[in-house]
Amino acid sequence: MxxxxxxxxxxxxxxxxxxxxxxxxxxxxxxxRGELPLEVRDLEDEVAGLNIRLEKLTSSLDVIDNDIVAKKNLIEESKALIKKYSEQQKNVRNNREFNSLTKEIEFQELEIELAEKHIKEFKVQIEQKKEVIAETKERLKERENHLKHKKGELDAILAETEKEEQALIAKSEDYKEQIxxxxxxxxxxxxxxxxxxxxxxxxxxxxxxxxxxxxxxxxxxxxxxxxxxxxxxxxxxxxxxxxxxxxxxxxxxxxxxxx
Structure with a gap:
């Protein structure tokens, strides 16, 4: 030294x-510069959070759509079984077989009823999620515009002052060396x-x-x-x-x- x-x-x-x-x-x-760097960082975090939320909401819609498809397939399978059991009833040998097939038909009818109920619930969930997605997209757009504006402010100030600041920091260190x-x-x-x-x-x-x-x-x-x-x-x-x-x-x- x-x-x-x-x-x-x-x-x-x-x-x-x-x-x-x-x-x-x-x-x-x-x-x-004031609080601008912190504001920009907070806005960037908020925008990132909103994008993640949108991804999760969109993904959950896909899951619900798949659930609806599964329930519709179940309904078709139940209808096919009802048709099958109804045909079998025509060829039964006794009341016991007929009653057994009737119970199977009733069970499949309940399955269809339950599946249709679930589909209605899923459709309500879809509408609710679509509303949340629309609100989130609107919020995201507003936050992105605000971020763009704040970044523009910060970039303008940095362009104006960064060179001078770096030169002053170097001068500060030079003066410290002399003391x-x-x-x-x-x-x-x-x-x-x-x-x-x-x-x-x-x-x-x-x-x-x-x-x-x-x-x-x-x-x-x-x-x-x-x-x-x-x-x-x-x-x-x-x-x-x-x-x-x-x-x-x-x-x-x-x-x-x-x-």
């Missing part, structure tokens, strides 16, 4: 504030612990930027002297004086305009 050169406190403060400006710019770009590890660790920890990601802030009208707690005049003088790194006792943020902040902002604006 390359040893980082010895730098003054002021140089460290400038490098830290530059790093903050870069990371804040990255945050701004990501805020522009000693303990300060980078402290900076990262502070950024993670504050809502707006501001780990290094300037004194604005006598108060800490981002938290607005007043800084005592003596501490303001120390900060302006740039002899040591001072943190805000309320928020833990690293503090820099307004003049230094303005100088670095001007410098970084020129950098951002080139990206």
């Amino acid at each position: 390359t040893k980082k050169k010895e730098v003054t406190v002021e140089e460290r403060l400038r490098a830290l504030y530059d790093l903050q400006l870069i990371d804040s710019r990255i945050d701004e770009i990501r805020n522009v 000693e590890d303990r300060l980078v660790s402290a900076y990262t920890r502070i950024r993670q612990n504050v809502k707006n990601g501001l780990a290094v802030v300037a004194i604005e009208r006598g108060a800490s930027g981002g938290s607005f707690f007043t800084i005592p005049p003596q501490v303001q003088v120390e900060i302006a002297s740039r002899k040591k790194i001072i943190t805000d006792e309320h928020s833990g943020r690293i503090l820099v004086d307004e003049a230094l902040a303005n100088e670095q902002k001007e410098k970084m604006e020129k950098l951002f305009s080139k990206l």
